[in-house]
Structures are given as structure tokens and as C-alpha cells.
Amino acid sequence: MEKEVSISVKCPICSKSLMEECKLVHNRPSVKINIETTHDRGVLWLSCVYGDCSKEMDIEIADGEVVDMYCPHCNKELSIEETCTECGAPLVSFVIKAGGAVRICSRKGCHNHHIIFKEIGTELSKFYFEYGF
Numbered sequence: 718m719e720k721e722v723s724i725s726v727k728c729p730i731c732s733k734s735l736m737e738e739c740k741l742v743h744n745r746p747s748v749k750i751n752i753e754t755t756h757d758r759g760v761l762w763l764s765c766v767y768g769d770c771s772k773e774m775d776i777e778i779a780d781g782e783v784v785d786m787y788c789p790h791c792n793k794e795l796s797i798e799e800t801c802t803e804c805g806a807p808l809v810s811f812v813i814k815a816g817g818a819v820r821i822c823s824r825k826g827c828h829n830h831h832i833i834f835k836e837i838g839t840e841l842s843k844f845y846f847e848y849g850f
């Protein structure tokens with residue numbers, strides 16, 4: 718049986734945790750991000766389990782729509798210069814507390830996301846081990 722790997726992330730700008738302990742997605746603390754579309758504002762909660770694309774949000778977003786994502790603490794936009802190789806939308810980046818970064822696509826319905834490792838900490842060695850990288 719495959720073990721789930723959950724990651725803790727923080728804002729790349731203010732370094733505050735983006736983990737929401739009291740909002741669970743798949744029984745794990747979620748990653749909380751403020752989102753904005755062309756017509757609405759809301760909150761997005763992402764699963765922190767790597768490889769799991771489940772998410773919850775409190776506003777309606779159509780598939781294919783690109784959302785702006787903001788840190789709930791410093792309100793800075795989390796998107797980076799790079800764009801998604803699948804659909805061309807801006808990528809959004811979070812820092813992994815154990816080292817490295819997660820990048821996800823800002824377009825709803827696009828499941829492109831990957832993890833960039835900067836240094837291998839204990840937690841990530843475990844990740845390598847469990848996933849056989």
C-alpha cells in the first residue's frame with residue numbers, strides 16, 4: 718500500500734505558514750490561499766498530500782478559469798514568472814518547510830503541479846524513499 722506524503726508549506730514572501738489546521742481536506746490540515754477571479758473573491762483549501770489534487774473553495778469557479786492566488790497573511794500575489802507547460806497559465810509557488818518548493822498551475826481543471834527540491838532534509842529523504850525517486 719502506498720503511503721501518503723503530506724507536505725507543510727509557507728508563503729515565499731512573508732514566510733508565514735499556509736497550513737490551516739482546523740480546515741481538513743481528506744482528514745489532513747489543508748493549505749489555505751485567498752483567491753480572486755475576474756468577478757469574485759474567496760478562499761481555496763488545497764490538500765497537502767502530494768499527488769492528491771483535491772481542493773475545496775467557497776466560491777464558484779468554472780473549469781478553465783485562471784485565478785489569482787494571494788497569501789492570506791501578507792496578501793501578496795503568489796504567482797511567479799514561469800507559466801504552466803500544459804496550458805500557459807501563470808504558475809503559483811509555495812515554499813516547503815522542509816526545503817524546496819511546490820508549484821501549481823493557477824488554472825482550474827489543470828492538474829499540473831510539481832515539487833522542486835532544493836535540499837534533502839529528513840522529511841524529504843523519507844519522501845524519496847517512499848516514492849523510490
Ligand SMILES: [Zn+2]
Binds near residue numbers: 731790
Ligand atoms: Zn505571505
Ligand SMILES: [Zn+2]
Binds near residue numbers: 801806823828829
Ligand atoms: Zn496549467
